[in-house]
Amino acid sequence: MVRFENVSKVYRTRAGEVRSLDGLNLEVKPCEFIVVRGPSGCGKTTLLLTAGGMLHPTSGEISVGGQALYSLNRRERAVFRAREIGFVFQMFHLVPYLNVIENVLLAGSSACVRPNSKRAHDLVARLGLASRAFHKPAALSTGERQRVAIARALLNQPKLILADEPTGNLDPENAAEVFRHLEDFHRAGGTVIVVTHGTMAEEYADRVLQMRAGSLNGS
Amino acid sequence: MTVIAIVLKELAHRKWSFLLSLLAVVTAVALFVAYFTTAEASQRETARVTRDLGFNLRILPKNTDMDQFWADGFSDQTMPEDTVGRFAKYENVFLVYNHLVASLERKILLQGKAVIVSGLAPAVVAPAQKRQPMGFAIRAGTVLVGFQVAQRLGLAKGGQIELAGEKFAVEQCLAESGTEDDIRVFGLLSDVQRILKLEGLINEIKAIDCLCLTADQDPLKILRAELAKALPETKVIQLRAIADARAKQRRALERYAAFFSPFVLVVCAAWIGVLAMLNVRERKIEIGLLRALGYSSNRIAWLFLAKSAVLGGVGAVLGYAIGSALALNFGPEIFKVTAQAIKPDFGLLAWASVAAPAFAALATFIPAMLAVAQDPAESLRGE
Known part of the structure; x- marks a missing residue:
């Protein structure tokens, strides 16, 4: 499903070069639930952003579902991302002036995907947010905000969900709920890659990978 | 969700930012309208004042x-x-x-x-x-x-x-x-x-x-x-001295007008431009998110351009009304002799209705396109 071949990402800063991914190789099979663990700054987020077609690698090739991501132009990559990949961020990144339903529908408002209002309402209900459907993010708890972000990631029925520290700002109860929803998606046939420095995700994972200084070790 | 629906929700959410931007457009248009509405009276007044310096033949x-x-x-x-x-x-x-x-x-x-x-x-x-x-x-x-x-x-x-x-x-x-x-x-x-x-x-x-x-x-x-x-x-x-002084005074007024008009425009343009840049900067993460969700650069640019059009349109109408009111109320006090020359110029409304949205859009377009040209990950790291 996801394939990294000798991928490197080097950030050039005033202080010098920072090698975030260092010749990284990875293969994630369809319907696999992968957890990538590692200390802060080891390259976990860079791994996820490059896998999502959101950050050009310096070298190497990345493919998702057999499609070489960076051989697509920007527009084609945007279309591919909208259809195939869902994102869950640590900071939720909800649009503050849209309510819950509108935030979820935002994923279905890009030109390449038809918005599905019924599915948005179903997802919001399934994630326990029916009573909050018309509330703005500022009126929601952090757990509720992350569930909105998950609903948004699921709207277009992607094959892959990339989650960057999805429980980093949540208490254990809300964190467990987030993982249960990701596991539901996984059981329905989806592929999940979660990067985290916590341990809770491991009980849902098919495979846990340890990342250190831009490289992976399987476990 | 349509572009205009998103724009209106964003305007309602960021009321103060919107009002500040609106103030810039209104000020620019009002200054320009007030200036041009009183320009003819100003020129005629100067002619009268210099004439009364004395005979010249x-x-x-x-x-x-x-x-x-x-x-x-x-x-x-x-x-x-x-x-x-x-x-x-x-x-x-x-x-x-x-x-x-x-x-x-x-x-x-x-x-x-x-x-x-x-x-x-x-x-x-x-x-x-x-x-x-x-x-x-x-x-x-x-x-x-x-x-x-x-x-x-x-x-x-x-x-x-x-x-x-x-x-x-x-x-x-x-x-x-x-x-x-x-x-x-x-x-x-x-x-x-x-x-x-x-x-x-x-x-x-x-x-x-x-x-x-x-x-x-x-x-x-x-x-x-x-x-x-x-x-x-x-x-x-x-009487050469008086004739020359009169000609110099008129030329000075013309030069002053030639300097002042673009100066007002440039200052207000810079103001609108800075606010547009701040708005784009404030929404950098939002831009990154929309790109992550598959929005094309064009569609995101439209979000900003439509907002500018709303801002410019509302600003033009309000600015025209305020500028004309200022000119009609205070102009006759300043230009007592030629007060009758001060009247509303509806041509300026047409001009402002086109120029203000166009300029606001231009001021927004450049920073918005710079933002969407980045990798989505760079924009999401904007905070």
Whole structure:
């Protein structure tokens, strides 16, 4: 499903070069639930952003579902991302002036995907947010905000969900709920890659990978 | 969700940011509208003010000895009074004047000292001028007495003065002028002609003309050539200093307008531009999110352009209303003489309705396109 071949990402800063991914190789099979663990700054987020077609690698090739991501132009990559990949961020990144339903529908408002209002309402209900459907993010708890972000990631029925520290700002109860929803998606046939420095995700994972200084070790 | 729905929700959410941006557009448009609504009045007012600096043409009898003229301050020769009427007929032929005043002056002794008796005819006003010029309006049998004469003879308003054996009522004692007018006694032309026994004669026509507008091209040479043919009994001299000062004042006003208009535009444009950049910066993560969700760069750019169009459109209408109200309320206070020239200019509304949204869109477009050109990950890291 996801394939990294000798991928490197080097950030050039005033202080010098920072090698975030260092010749990284990875293969994630369809319907696999992968957890990538590692200390802060080891390259976990860079791994996820490059896998999502959101950050050009310096070298190497990345493919998702057999499609070489960076051989697509920007527009084609945007279309591919909208259809195939869902994102869950640590900071939720909800649009503050849209309510819950509108935030979820935002994923279905890009030109390449038809918005599905019924599915948005179903997802919001399934994630326990029916009573909050018309509330703005500022009126929601952090757990509720992350569930909105998950609903948004699921709207277009992607094959892959990339989650960057999805429980980093949540208490254990809300964190467990987030993982249960990701596991539901996984059981329905989806592929999940979660990067985290916590341990809770491991009980849902098919495979846990340890990342250190831009490289992976399987476990 | 449509682009306009997203734009309206964002505007409602970021009310203060929207109001601040709106203020920039309204201020820019209002300043521009107020400036242009009062521009014509300002130019006409300046023309009036400079005109009132004094006459700039003096038409004299042909045989005037200029050494005598400059020594005495008037010509000792005369020409027929109807010369002024014939001169007036050449309006729009080879000259354009504002108004003409015929006069007759002579030096007489009054209690042992010289005074200049000055007889003034009612002004001949050019057909295009609707109002009588400001200046002396002298009734028959009355005189206006210069400061020095009044001081020496102890005269006051309501008193009497005897000139060449004839008594006149003192209508006014003039304030000190610092010129030879301080030893002048002004009377009606016909009265002065009578006491000097020079009926039907004058020795000077003072004229305000529009030659100052073409002062750079030496209009005097042209005028002298034409007058030599049309009024052979006259010659003309020009008060260059006043004419040049008037031309300079008008050119200064034009240069000021040429500087001020783009300056106002540039300052307001910079203001709008900075606010647009701040808005894009504030929404950098949002841009990254939309790109992560598969929005194309064009669609994201439309979000910003549509917002600018709303901002510019509302700002243009409000700015026009405020600018016109300012001009109509305060313009007449500033430009008292030409207040009637200040009226709403609906052409400016059309101009503002196109230019303000276009400019606001342009100011937003550049930072927005810079933001969408980045990898989504870079934008999401914007915080």
